[in-house]
Amino acid sequence: MKRHPPRMAVRLLGHFTSDEALVGDLVEEVARGRSACWCWRQVAAAVPAGAWRDICRHSGLAFRALIVGWVLLGVAFAFAVPRFRELDEWLFVTGLADVRAWWPAHHAVWFVVSALTFAKVGWAVGRFHGPSMVLLFFASVLALDASRLVCLMATTLWNSADLVAGVGAAAALRLPILVGGLWGARRRTGRGNDRFGLNEGVA
C-alpha cells in the first residue's frame, strides 16, 4: 500500500512555500518508506526557512504586518476586553453573578474570549499579509511574553525551569494567533503565497 505524508504537514508546508517540487519530494520520499516523523522534521525545518525568506524579501510588508497586529491587539485589549469586564460587573449588579456558584468553569469564559481575540487579530494579519507574516507577528508576541517573564524572574525567585514552563504556557495561550492567521491566509488557489505577491520575481 502506498504511504502518504501527513495531510496536515503537507498543508502547513503549502502555506509557507509555493514550491510544489519540495512538497512532491516529500510525497516521493514518504512513499519510499520515510516515516511521518521524518516528514514532520522536514516541514519543521522548511517552514521557518520559508517564512524567513518571505520576511527578508518583503520587509515593508513584514513591518506593516507587525504594526497592524500590535495596533489591533492594543485596540482589542484596550476597548473590547474591558467591555467584557463591564458585562462581568453587570452580572454582579443584576444579581446574575450567582451563576458562577453553580458553574465552576466560568473562568474558562475569559480564556475563550482571550483566545477568540487573539484568533481574530491573527486572522486579520494573515488575511492581508500572508502566513509568513503571521509567524513573524506570533514570534513578536512570544518575544514580548518572554521578556516580561525574564523581568518577572529578575524580581522573584524563579528558575530557568519556571521560565521554560512560562514561555510554554504563553505559547499555548497565543496559539490562536497562528490558528486564526493561517485560517485567514488559507490558500484559495493552488499557488500558495502568490495571492500576496510574495513570489514575484522568484523563478
Add this chain to the structure above:
Amino acid sequence: MGRSSLSHFELLVLLALMRVGEDAYGVPICHEIEACTGREVALGGVYATLERLEARGLVSSSLGDPTPERGGRAKRYFRVTAKGLREVRAAQRSLVRLWQGLPELKGGAA
C-alpha cells in the same frame, strides 16, 4: 589568489548536484549529500540553498512533468551553470592550497 564566496553547505550542494548529473532534483541531491557526509540534511534547507544559488546565477532550474507518484507534482531539475562551475573550481583551488603542506593531514587520515 581567487576568492570563493561559497559557504560550506553551498559547496556541498553544488558538488552533489554535479555528481548526480542530469537527473538532479531535491531527493537525489539530498541522498548524495547524505551518502557522502553521513549526516541527514533537510530538503527545505537544500531547496533554500539552491534558490539562493540560482539567484546568484550559479545554478539554473527547470520544471519537469507532474507525476502520479508525487501526487501530481512536478520535479524541479537543477543544473550547474558555467559561472557555478567557475566558483566550484575557485573553491577547489583555494582549499587545495590550504590543504597542501599540512603535516597533520598527511596520509589522508584525520
